[in-house]
Amino acid sequence: VPIRGWLADLGLLGEAITVGRRFGEHSLVELARLAVFVEHAVYTPHSLALVPGGLRFLFRNPPLRLGAFDAVRLTLDGSPVPSGSAWVDVGGAGKPRRLSEVTRDAPLELLPGVATEFRADLAAKLAPGSEHVVRLDLHSVAIPPAVWVQFRDRLEGPAR
């Protein structure tokens, strides 16, 4: 993984040089600014945390597409989390819904700037400080196909 990451980074660096040379420094700065913004605008860094019986994490914005979603799938380290064991709470409303209850008739609405908390009950016990890959696939009621977001982070200690 690190080798692939370095190669990707080197490849990106080479392309960045081309962009800067051909399209100007402004372009490079703005593309980099956009990339950094997009990277940090959805998943709230360090929000992956232990909660009793599982974990939770926070989103600041919907991933790539706003609107209503009729299906949401959560995957942890490549293994699907049963949709009956995962919850979503939009805007701190304190009314979490099971992902299994997200349907075409009762979709999940995600809007810009509205924070969302996801929780999952897990059979296995996870250790604080362990690194995990979390992926969420969301199916829009309006525009297929699915959008997905994936992040890697270390599990923080128990969160309230």
Added chain:
Amino acid sequence: MTGAPEPPSLDPILWKAERAHPANVALLSGLKSFGVFGGGGDFRWVRETRGARFDWGGAYGQGIRLSGPWTLRFEVDSRSHGMEETLVSLTARRHRVDSIHHTEVGDLLQSALIPPTFTGVARRLEFHSVVDRPLLLSLRSEVEPFLAPLLVEGLRPSEYRFDSLDGFPRLRALGSSLVLASAPRPDAVQIDGIAWSGESASAPRPRVSLEHTLTIPPNGVAATTLLLWGGVDRTLAAETPLLRGELSNPEGWARAAEALWQTWVSGTPELRLPEAPELEAAYSLARSALRALYYEPDPGFRGLRAGVPWYADVWGRDLAWMLPAVLWMNDADWAEGALRTMFRFQAPERLPMLGAELGELPMQVSPGPIFLYGTSDTTLYYPDRVRRLIAHTGGFPGLLQDFAKPLALIDRWIDAKTDSSSGLLRNGGEIEGMRAAVGGAGSVSYGIDAPDTTIWDSTDRRDHAVDLQVLAYEAENALAEISEQSGNPAGATKARARASGLRGHLQTRYRWAGEQYLYDSLRIDGSPVEKLRPNALLAVTAELLSPELGAALIQRAARPDLTTPWGVRTLSNLDPTYDPRAYHDGQVWPIATAWAARATFAARVPELGVEYLRTLARMFLAEGGLANECYRGDAPEPWNSCCLLGFSVGPFLTTLFEGLWGITPDLAHRRVRVDPAFPAGWRSARIDGLRFAEGILALGYEDGRLTVLWSGELPITLRHAGEDRTLPPYRAQVLSRTHT
């Protein structure tokens, strides 16, 4: 901005209301910025978007959504009022919106417009008292910054910094700013409800409010001007010195804003269709809707926004569908500038992180500049758009030389995208390459599981979509024509051979005998994709099929599984995967309706062609000068649709000129062909002010006879009903009977 007598206007009233209609929207549009103003009398407009409701009201500029909703409340004679509950009149034009808000002691008059010298929106407020005692008026305007690039959907910053700019609150994020300014200066400024006196700080979603307290003399007037101004930090500095002087000149803004519209509209052709007044009215609305999408966020960056309020940046595919209409609006300069902008961002080499192959033209371009590639069709449009520019103008000095390199790179791009075994253009994998390139970078990654990116980019149309082959055919023909004009016969021969090959494939391998139609696509193994979509109609327009087969396609497309009373679906409702709410698998799109109209005229079925145009005209007339992106497939209701899309107006305008009037310019050879396709029974029609090269052409049709008047300095040859006539300047000629 209010109270001035009404001069005759080329910017007529789009819609009026005598009470609040919050679902209505008025778009205020300038070259750098636009504003979304709702029918409730405020900059707020809640709209179903991707299945959820979201407020799009506010100011937008330079590819950035500057603000969220911008609202006003006022208190007079110790009573508090909102704009919506007091609204008794709202008048929407392209260049401004006026509203009247009634109270027992007087009326608040509001005008909103795009100030010509600023990136942003402005509101002028005048309270006219009707009581013979002094009144105290308190105005409170409130806004949230948004400051997120329109290029990425659904994201907004989670923190904003604020400081003072010339005493006004300035909010900043992501290299962009928003300033709420006023004249006179506010009596109080609050941020998140706390008094602010110029200090710098930050907050997650600060709500900024200005308060003005004005004394109104008996039966007198008090006024204030508010400006919501912003954009990219590095260019905003140029506008800052204007802040003091310009704010006190709202009447000058109003005059300048109207003059911009009048100047442009007065330079466009006038169309008279006495047999179809709804088409004539729709032409007028579509023309100004196209102008509302004009976009020049930075010097040297020229184009048209793809849509409003979302997609409000330059999208290469959408621009390509609008450019022919821009040429028909006599605006060759704008079309040339837009082509130069696109070619400026042509990929000079493979750039996987941006999804670009060598020679590819961008899917999206935004000020910054920021650009992304990764479509299978965008690049294919542009040789024909260059050809059209030359056909309308005869070519500018240096144009062929300037465009030679971009066109050569497009030729190489087409080579690379052509499957060597089948000879067909291939679509698929455009996004996968980008994902692979950036997959190892960063701790967060995103994606859309889109297997390919044709014009219907949310559905799988691999591997050889029919419309890509038509576009490639048109691109090759255009490259051949331009090569000939450039003295490159070898290039012309190569392009003609490839065009001929594509023609053969489309006539044989795509033929769907069972449906008397064309397959939507072929798989890599050559097997057909049996989906009935309107995209195949582009082959009829390109005159790729025999007249018999073309007529068969037209008849098949007109059946109710594809054509509804409100337009043409993206997929037949008999298809097992049809879904009336699916963006590209069932929804009705005006661009598909325009394709059907254009193909129907090409097949010389003018009655049906006019019916398709009437369907589009009803939409323009019902939507107050806007044109929805798409509608449900099972009901004439917008769904997941931005309220104005260039796709929906550009092809309609083009079809009026090229389909209904049958006009084909070729000014490189000083020729114009005119073969109208009017329905039987039409007695008269007229076009004035069509600009070709240095001259103006007027066409009149009366009882089957065509009259022409050419005002250019040099003669042109006009071909009509199979006969050529030389038109000397300034002499009207009656030509032979029109055959429709």
